[in-house]
Each structure stands twice: as structure tokens, then as C-alpha cells.
Amino acid sequence: MAVRQIDLLQGTLDLLILKSLNTSPNHGYGIAMRLHQLSDEVLRVEEGSLYPALYRLEEQGLVESEWRPTENNRKAKFYSLTRKGRAAAQAEHDAWLRLSKAVTKVLRALEQGA
Amino acid sequence: MRIRPPRIIRRMVALFTWERRDDDMDREMVFHLESITREYMRAGMSEQDASRAARKRFGSVLRHKERGHDVRRAPWIEDIMRDVRHMARGLRKNMGFTTAVVLTLALGIGGNTAIFSVVDQLLLRPLPYPNGDELVTVYEAFPKSALGDGEVRLRNVVSPANWLDWQRESKTLHGFAAYFLFPGTMTGVGEPLRVRSHLVSSEFFPLLGVKPLLGRTLTDADDRPKAPRVVVLSHRLWEDRFGSDPKVIGRVIRVNDNPIEVVGVMPPGFRFLYQDIDMWSPFQLDRNQDWRRTAGRFMNVVARLKPGATLEGAQAEMKALADRLAGMHVFNKNTSATVVSLREELTGQVEASLIVLYAAVGVLLAIACFNVANLLLARAASRRREIAIRTSLGAGRLAIIRQLVVESLLLAVLGGALGIALARMSLDALVAFAPQNLLRVPELYVDQRVLLYALLLSVFTGVVVGIVPALLVAGQPIAAAIRAGGLTVAHSPRIRQTLVVCQVAMTVILLSGAGLLARTILALNATNNGFDKRDVLTMEVQLPGARYQAERRTAFYRDTLNAIRALPGVEAAGAANSLAVVGGPRGGSWFHRLGTPELPPPERPVTLIRVVTPGYFRTLRIPVLRGREFTEADETSPTQSFIVNEAFAKQYFTDSDPIGASLTVWMQDKNPYLPIIGVVGDVSEGSVRENAQPTVFYSHRQMSETAMTLFVRTAQPGPIAASAIAEIRRADPNLAVTRVQTLEGALAESVARERLNAMVSGAFAISGLLLASLGLYGLLAFVVTERTKEIGIRIALGEQLARLRGSVVVGGLRLVAIGAVIGLAGSVLALRSLRSLLFQVTPGDVSTYAVVLTLLCGVAALASYVPARRAARVEPLVALRQE
Numbered sequence: 003m004a005v006r007q008i009d010l011l012q013g014t015l016d017l018l019i020l021k022s023l024n025t026s027p028n029h030g031y032g033i034a035m036r037l038h039q040l041s042d043e044v045l046r047v048e049e050g051s052l053y054p055a056l057y058r059l060e061e062q063g064l065v066e067s068e069w070r071p072t073e074n075n076r077k078a079k080f081y082s083l084t085r086k087g088r089a090a091a092q093a094e095h096d097a098w099l100r101l102s103k104a105v106t107k108v109l110r111a112l113e114q115g116a
Numbered sequence: 117m118r119i120r121p122p123r124i125i126r127r128m129v130a131l132f133t134w135e136r137r138d139d140d141m142d143r144e145m146v147f148h149l150e151s152i153t154r155e156y157m158r159a160g161m162s163e164q165d166a167s168r169a170a171r172k173r174f175g176s177v178l179r180h181k182e183r184g185h186d187v188r189r190a191p192w193i194e195d196i197m198r199d200v201r202h203m204a205r206g207l208r209k210n211m212g213f214t215t216a217v218v219l220t221l222a223l224g225i226g227g228n229t230a231i232f233s234v235v236d237q238l239l240l241r242p243l244p245y246p247n248g249d250e251l252v253t254v255y256e257a258f259p260k261s262a263l264g265d266g267e268v269r270l271r272n273v274v275s276p277a278n279w280l281d282w283q284r285e286s287k288t289l290h291g292f293a294a295y296f297l298f299p300g301t302m303t304g305v306g307e308p309l310r311v312r313s314h315l316v317s318s319e320f321f322p323l324l325g326v327k328p329l330l331g332r333t334l335t336d337a338d339d340r341p342k343a344p345r346v347v348v349l350s351h352r353l354w355e356d357r358f359g360s361d362p363k364v365i366g367r368v369i370r371v372n373d374n375p376i377e378v379v380g381v382m383p384p385g386f387r388f389l390y391q392d393i394d395m396w397s398p399f400q401l402d403r404n405q406d407w408r409r410t411a412g413r414f415m416n417v418v419a420r421l422k423p424g425a426t427l428e429g430a431q432a433e434m435k436a437l438a439d440r441l442a443g444m445h446v447f448n449k450n451t452s453a454t455v456v457s458l459r460e461e462l463t464g465q466v467e468a469s470l471i472v473l474y475a476a477v478g479v480l481l482a483i484a485c486f487n488v489a490n491l492l493l494a495r496a497a498s499r500r501r502e503i504a505i506r507t508s509l510g511a512g513r514l515a516i517i518r519q520l521v522v523e524s525l526l527l528a529v530l531g532g533a534l535g536i537a538l539a540r541m542s543l544d545a546l547v548a549f550a551p552q553n554l555l556r557v558p559e560l561y562v563d564q565r566v567l568l569y570a571l572l573l574s575v576f577t578g579v580v581v582g583i584v585p586a587l588l589v590a591g592q593p594i595a596a597a598i599r600a601g602g603l604t605v606a607h608s609p610r611i612r613q614t615l616v617v618c619q620v621a622m623t624v625i626l627l628s629g630a631g632l633l634a635r636t637i638l639a640l641n642a643t644n645n646g647f648d649k650r651d652v653l654t655m656e657v658q659l660p661g662a663r664y665q666a667e668r669r670t671a672f673y674r675d676t677l678n679a680i681r682a683l684p685g686v687e688a689a690g691a692a693n694s695l696a697v698v699g700g701p702r703g704g705s706w707f708h709r710l711g712t713p714e715l716p717p718p719e720r721p722v723t724l725i726r727v728v729t730p731g732y733f734r735t736l737r738i739p740v741l742r743g744r745e746f747t748e749a750d751e752t753s754p755t756q757s758f759i760v761n762e763a764f765a766k767q768y769f770t771d772s773d774p775i776g777a778s779l780t781v782w783m784q785d786k787n788p789y790l791p792i793i794g795v796v797g798d799v800s801e802g803s804v805r806e807n808a809q810p811t812v813f814y815s816h817r818q819m820s821e822t823a824m825t826l827f828v829r830t831a832q833p834g835p836i837a838a839s840a841i842a843e844i845r846r847a848d849p850n851l852a853v854t855r856v857q858t859l860e861g862a863l864a865e866s867v868a869r870e871r872l873n874a875m876v877s878g879a880f881a882i883s884g885l886l887l888a889s890l891g892l893y894g895l896l897a898f899v900v901t902e903r904t905k906e907i908g909i910r911i912a913l914g915e916q917l918a919r920l921r922g923s924v925v926v927g928g929l930r931l932v933a934i935g936a937v938i939g940l941a942g943s944v945l946a947l948r949s950l951r952s953l954l955f956q957v958t959p960g961d962v963s964t965y966a967v968v969l970t971l972l973c974g975v976a977a978l979a980s981y982v983p984a985r986r987a988a989r990v991e992p993l994v995a996l997r998q999e
Contacts, residue, residue: 030145034148049175053180053183077143078144078147079140
């Protein structure tokens with residue numbers, strides 16, 4: 003773990019959780035692992051942020067949960083997207099793209115100007 | 117997709133599923149921890165190290181869970197719960213304040229709930245018959261001076277002929293049933309029992325639509341003349357006398373020595389007009405007889421509005437119908453008809469009282485609210501620093517207001533709960549106190565409706581008393597409050613003074629109203645009704661007509677009265693067909709005076725008739741103005757005679773001497789002309805409020821009634837009653853002796869409504885006075901405490917203590933004076949509505965107001981003096997050191 007791990011911005015975590023659930027339901031540990039791996043171990047999801055985020059999303063009706071056995075036959079609480087969650091994931095994704103494009107553009111402009 | 121309830125519901129549910137959710141989170145996080153541990157173990161750590169590392173990475177499970185809960189809880193509900201806990205702690209610490217507020221509110225809410233329960237059960241609930249609000253009673257009316265004496269009587273009993281004609285012809289009413297109150301004595305089932313039965317026509321039970329509990333009700337066949345006698349029992353009689361025997365149907369009982377077969381038992385709670393009817397028997401009236409020729413008016417009629425018909429429509433139609441009958445029959449000349457809803461029949465007597473009492477208790481609640489608002493203001497003021505600090509720490513205005521309103525709500529609900537208990541007790545007392553036929557309900561209860569009312573009232577009260585102090589306190593600038601340092605706490609003096617003034621004003625109205633009602637009952641009790649009501653014992657005896665022929669009856673009463681007169685301690689004894697004043701006359705009829713022209717029936721003069729024995733007038737100390745009263749010699753002498761009262765003499769003998777004149781009264785089969793031998797003093801007729809009516813007295817020998825009321829003048833009613841009953845039983849052990857009471861008691865019962873008015877409103881007024889003086893005291897005590905330092909300086913500078921005390925008292929009395937003026941003006945306006953309840957006193961009675969003001973000033977001076985004395989006791993040094 004040579005690369006410095008980056009803490010996630012509030013809001014960004016919600017987006018990543020929603021997107022990671024887009025393909026298949028997953029449990030909390032699974033989500034954290036997946037995000038960690040997909041980011042080439044750059045992003046590190048704090049458990050202290052992960053669970054409140056999941057509960058908040060559940061509260062907002064974007065995800066729902068159910069207890070199910072894992073491949074190893076252990077019981078885990080699996081989260082999956084609701085229809086509303088799917089739409090929200092798309093909307094957040096678009097918003098994020100706009101934001102990052104804008105930020106990148108500004109940064110580039112500043113770099114050139116400097 | 118699952119259906120999700122709205123968030124608010126989910127959050128509220130979440131409050132109660134906290135534990136399950138907590139457990140859920142636990143398991144979820146443990147799974148996570150275990151997964152990390154495995155990951156580390158796969159990377160080659162020992163189990164112990166892996167577990168430690170996992171915990172380190174994961175952090176505190178507890179903290180994660182807490183944050184998880186935070187996301188889902190319903191913050192405002194939990195805040196309120198926290199407020200409630202916080203308040204409850206605060207209130208427990210401040211027991212004096214809490215007790216004062218809760219008791220005050222309990223008084224207001226309890227009184228209100230009790231009166232509401234009576235109003236609800238008497239005026240608002242449906243009558244206990246299917247579609248009971250369609251039922252009406254129908255009377256004959258004498259709108260003009262058909263009675264000869266110029267009297268208008270709108271609710272008179274009915275002739276069977278008119279009943280039958282109405283039944284045939286009415287298009288707005290149907291089911292016309294006749295009923296007639298008929299007292300009797302039931303024997304053979306335990307002790308002889310005086311029973312009250314209603315003779316009813318066959319239409320009666322179908323009209324009311326109530327099914328019997330056992331057996332059947334009365335049929336057309338039962339109602340035919342000379343049909344076998346049958347009876348339907350009331351549930352109460354069946355329970356008391358027949359031990360709720362299910363096999364009572366078919367049993368033969370004896371009433372007035374006649375055998376009657378029991379055919380049915382009514383369900384509990386079935387009643388019609390009176391609480392105490394024991395049984396119903398068929399009228400068995402011959403409907404083909406020409407009743408206009410053979411009898412007068414004697415029955416009552418009840419009917420039902422046809423679908424779509426209104427009370428006004430029925431009244432108009434019945435009037436037209438009566439006018440038509442008046443044109444057809446001489447008997448009906450100048451008569452009309454009156455339709456009265458059964459509801460009014462039942463509650464008309466107490467409705468006005470109830471509305472007045474409801475208004476009074478509303479005023480009492482207002483006084484209580486002002487008092488509590490005042491206390492809350494004082495408390496909020498003394499907590500301004502605490503509140504200011506909370507505000508500066510970030511509590512929003514809304515949170516502060518919420519906290520204060522929650523506090524007042526909590527107090528109001530506590531007060532309401534106590535109030536319900538209070539209401540429950542006062543209702544029992546009311547039922548025990550009121551005579552049975554005044555309220556016409558068997559019991560008054562607190563049920564769901566009343567509880568709901570009390571709850572809503574509590575919540576409403578809580579919000580009302582809490583919101584003003586809350587807004588005031590929350591609206592004040594923080595900095596000023598903190599700077600004030602808790603010493604010169606502003607306490608909204610204007611508002612608190614206004615509250616006290618309002619309290620005083622309302623108290624004056626309550627006291628004046630109660631004063632007028634008290635004067636009324638005093639006046640009623642003090643009226644001279646034409647006789648001496650003290651020290652007279654009365655009781656009713658009923659002889660079974662089958663065993664006692666006319667002459668035996670007179671002999672029985674003569675011998676019994678003689679035996680009673682012989683008892684030591686008895687001054688005089690006599691008997692009459694009923695109680696004086698409140699007992700009905702034997703009847704009323706036309707009469708003719710010998711030597712005057714004989715008029716056609718409707719224009720003949722009319723008189724009331726009472727039956728008396730020798731000794732009656734002497735016993736009641738009714739003066740014999742001219743001539744003499746009946747003696748025992750009259751009972752054996754072949755010549756008979758009449759006595760008349762002064763009203764009769766004044767109305768019909770304006771120019772001549774009644775003594776010696778001869779009358780015939782159309783009352784019996786044979787009505788010979790008999791001479792008047794005496795004129796006696798007038799006695800109120802009907803109630804102690806009324807004047808006398810022209811009356812002719814028959815001797816018992818002439819009209820040998822089976823039921824008589826005995827009057828015994830004695831200073832020891834208790835022991836004499838026992839010996840008198842023993843004498844009666846010695847003569848005949850099968851006689852029922854009932855209504856043993858003093859004459860004074862019987863008359864007092866006839867003014868029970870007025871007494872109830874006076875006592876209940878008096879209790880409200882005294883409560884109001886107490887609350888208002890507490891309010892005044894509280895305000896002044898607060899002012900004195902607040903000004904301790906200033907008072908200390910003034911004392912140190914040599915101000916005289918008496919002047920100091922005076923200034924506090926004057927401050928209090930100034931408020932009282934303003935309140936009293938407003939209250940007097942309010943009384944003059946509001947108390948006019950009492951007029952119909954008053955007797956011998958007017959709503960503007962100056963002496964009542966004078967008494968009220970004196971009482972108020974006395975109590976107010978006392979309430980002001982206590983804090984004033986405390987002010988004078990301030991130690992200047994101690995006061996100045998307070999900083």
C-alpha cells in the first residue's frame with residue numbers, strides 16, 4: 003500500500019455505493035472491498051461512514067436490505083437498489099461527471115495561467 | 117418493489133422497533149468485522165493478531181451504531197420525549213408549583229367534565245328508543261279562558277274521545293298511544309309494596325319499539341274491555357321482588373287485590389318518562405263508548421312523527437284538527453292541542469339549569485386557566501436565565517416554545533386525569549342528591565365520549581395556558597436576560613395584572629349568579645304557602661278497593677287517625693287525598709251554585725277538588741276564616757257539606773256570603789246540592805311558587821278515596837312515624853305505607869332543582885373566588901420578592917412599615933376594584949338570562965351585589981395582606997446584601 007489512501011467526499015460515497023449496487027446486491031463489507039479494489043486500492047471506505055450512508059440511503063428509499071447467505075454460507079445483510087435508487091444513481095452519476103469535468107477544466111485553466 | 121409507509125410513520129414506528137434495529141446493526145457489523153479478520157488471516161496473520169487489527173481498522177461498533185440510529189430516528193418525537201422527561205424532573209423538584217397548577221386545572225377540567233357529562237346524557241344523546249327523537253307527547257290545550265278562571269293551560273290531559281279522533285285523522289303523527297299513571301299495592305310477593313303502574317293502550321309498546329327481555333308486551337287482545345288482566349314488569353321490580361326469576365312468566369300476582377298474570381319483563385334501563393314505574397298493564401278502554409258524554413279528560417297521549425313530518429308541521433296540523441273538533445263538539449269548545457317533543461318533556465325542567473351551570477363551569481375553567489397562565493408566567497420569568505443560556509447555546513426559539521408548551525400540556529393532562537376522578541365523584545354525589553324524577557336518568561357516568569371530551573379539553577387548556585408565556589419568554593432578547601442576572605427578572609407585569617383583573621371580573625359574575633340562585637332557594641324555602649309546614653310528618657296509605665267498600669274506608673281512616681292522635685307526642689292528625697301544594701288535587705270539575713242560572717257545560721265555572729278528613733286544617737294550621745271545618749259528627753250526620761278556600765270565595769262570591777250557599781259539583785255519579793259550611797285560608801297549588809286556585813273540599817265520607825296521605829303534627833317525627841305505621845299495620849297487616857317523610861322534606865324536594873342550581877353554582881363561585889384570590893396572592897407575593905432590594909432600601913431610609921404594607925395592599929385592591937367594576941357590568945348583562953330560574957329576586961338585585969362585593973373585598977384584602985406583611989418584614993441588611 004504505497005499509494006496514499008484518499009478519504010471520500012460526502013456525497014461521493016453515496017454515488018459510489020449506488021453505482022456499485024447497480025450490477026448486483028452486496029453486503030456492507032462487500033461494497034467496501036469492491037470500491038477499494040476497483041479504485042486500485044486508492045479509495046478506502048471508512049466503516050464509520052459506510053454504514054450511516056447505507057442507512058441513510060435505505061431511509062431515503064434508494065436501497066433496500068435483506069438477510070441472505072453468502073457464497074461461504076454465512077448470513078449477511080445484502081443491500082440492493084430500488085427503482086428510485088437506480089434513477090438516483092444515474093442522476094448522481096451525471097451530476098458527478100459534470101462536477102469533475104468542471105473542476106478539471108478549472109484546474110487545467112489555472113495551471114496554464116500560472 | 118415493497119410498499120413503503122410514509123416516512124413520518126416509519127420514523128414513529130422506528131421509535132418502537134429500536135431494539136430490533138439495534139440487534140440488526142450488531143449482527144451486520146459483526147459480520148463485517150469477521151470478514152476483515154478472515155482477510156487478514158488469509159494474508160498470514162495469526163487469528164489473534166487478525167482480530168485485533170480488524171477491530172482497529174473497523175473502529176468502535178458502538179459509535180457506528182449510534183450514527184446509524186441518528187440517521188433514522190424521528191428527531192422531534194424524541195425531542196419531545198426528552199422534553200417530557202426533563203419537565204417531569206423539573207416539576208418533581210418544584211412540587212409546590214406543580215401541585216398548585218394540577219389542582220387548579222383538575223378543578224376546572226373536572227367541573228367542566230362533570231357538567232358536560234350531564235349535558236351530554238340529558239340533552240345530546242339519542243333517547244333510549246329506536247328513532248326516539250320522533251316521539252312526541254300530545255296534550256289538549258285551553259288557550260283561552262275555557263276553564264272559567266281565566267287561566268291558560270297549554271298542557272292538559274286528554275279526553276279518550278279526542279285521543280281516538282286524533283288517531284283516526286292525523287296525517288303527521290301516527291301510533292297514538294294513551295297512558296295513565298295508576299298507583300296500587302302489590303301483595304303476595306314479600307311485604308305489601310306500593311307500586312306505580314302505567315295503564316297503557318295496545319299502541320304503547322309498538323310505538324316505543326322496545327322488545328321485552330322475557331315473554332311478550334301487551335297485545336290488542338289484552339287491551340279489549342274485560343279481557344283477562346295481564347302485566348309487564350319493569351326490570352327493577354323483577355330483580356327486587358322476583359329475584360330475577362326466569363320462570364316469572366305466567367305467574368299470577370295481586371295488585372289492589374286483583375289477580376293479574378305476568379306476561380313479560382322489560383329489559384334493564386327501559387323507562388318511559390319516569391324512573392320509578394314498576395309495571396305496565398293494558399288500559400282496556402271501550403273505544404266505542406261516547407266518551408265526551410260520559411267522562412272528562414284524564415289520560416296522556418304519546419305519538420310518533422310520520423316520516424318527513426316536523427314538530428312544527430305536527431303542531432300546526434294538530435291545532436287545525438283540534439279547531440275542527442271544537443267546532444263539532446260542545447265538549448271541545450275553546451280547546452286546542454299542543455305537541456311537545458319527548459326530549460323536551462324529559463329535559464325541559466332541567467335544560468335551562470344545565471345551560472346556566474355549563475356556562476358557570478366554563479367561567480370557572482377560564483378563571484383556572486388565567487391562574488395557571490399566571491403561575492406559568494411567573495415560573496417562565498424566573499427561568500429566563502436558564503432559557504437565555506439555552507438559547508445562546510444554540511437552542512432555537514421553536515425549541516424553547518416547544519419545551520414550555522410541552523410543560524403546560526403535561527400539567528394539563530395531569531390536571532385532566534385528576535379532574536376525571538373529581539368528575540366521577542361529583543356525578544355520584546349529584547345523582548344521590550337529586551330526586552329521582554328530576555334528572556330522569558338512572559345514573560350518570562363517565563364513558564368514552566366524556567373521557568374524550570376531558571382529554572380534548574385538557575390538551576386545549578394546556579396549549580392555551582402555555583402558549584402565551586412561551587411566546588413572551590422566547591420573544592425576549594437574550595442579552596438583556598443574561599445581563600439581568602436573574603435579579604430584576606422582568607415578569608410581564610402588565611399581562612399578569614390583566615390576568616388577575618380578568619379573574620376578579622369573572623369571579624364577580626359567578627358569585628353574583630350564585631348569589632341570585634341562593635336568594636331564590638332561600639325565598640322559596642321561606643315562602644308562607646298558607647300553612648305551617650314545620651313539625652308535620654306525612655305518609656301515604658293505600659287501601660285495596662276490593663276489600664274496602666266505601667264505608668269501611670272512611671271508618672278505617674277515622675279509627676287510624678284517632679289511634680294516631682292518641683299517641684303521646686302527637687298534637688293533631690288528619691288526612692287528605694294528597695300532599696298539600698305538591699300533591700295533585702283529586703280533580704277539577706264544573707260546579708253550579710243553587711239559585712244562579714245554569715250555563716251550558718263549556719261556560720260553567722270550574723273548581724279544583726280535594727278530599728280531606730276532619731282534623732286536616734287544624735293539623736296543617738290552615739286558618740278557618742269563616743264557619744267551621746269538618747268534624748267527626750259530619751261523618752255520621754245524614755246531611756253533608758262542602759268547605760271552600762278563600763280563592764274560591766273571592767272569585768265566585770264577590771257580593772255575597774258563601775256560608776250557607778249550596779253547590780253541586782259534577783264529580784260523581786250523584787251530585788246533590790250541598791251547603792258550604794266553612795271558608796279556609798289559601799294554600800299554594802302545584803308548587804311553592806304558585807298561588808292558590810279556587811278549591812272545593814269534600815269530606816272523605818262524601819268521596820271515599822282508597823289512597824290517602826296522613827298528616828301528623830308532632831315534634832318527634834322519627835319515633836312517631838314508627839308508632840303510626842305500627843297502628844296502621846295493627847288495623848291491617850296487608851297495607852303498604854309509603855313516602856314517610858316530613859312535610860318540609862316533601863316541599864324541599866319539590867324545589868330540588870332550584871336547590872341544585874344554588875348549590876352547584878355556589879360551589880363553582882366559591883372555587884372561582886379561591887382561585888382568583890390565589891392568583892392575586894401569587895402576583896403580589898412575586899412582586900414583593902422581586903422588589904426585596906428596593907423594599908430593603910426604603911425601610912433603611914426610614915419608611916414606615918404601615919405605609920409599606922399599605923402600598924402593597926392598595927396595589928392589590930386596585931386590581932380588584934378594576935376587576936369588580938368590569939365584573940359588575942358583566943353581571944348586569946349576563947345574569948339577565950337567569951330570570952326564568954329566579955323567584956322573588958331580580959337579576960339586578962342590589963343587595964346581592966353588595967354582599968358579593970363585600971365578600972370579594974374581604975377575601976382580596978386578606979390575599980393582599982399576607983404578601984404585604986412579608987414585605988414589611990424584609991431585613992434591610994439582608995436585602996441589600998442580596999446580589
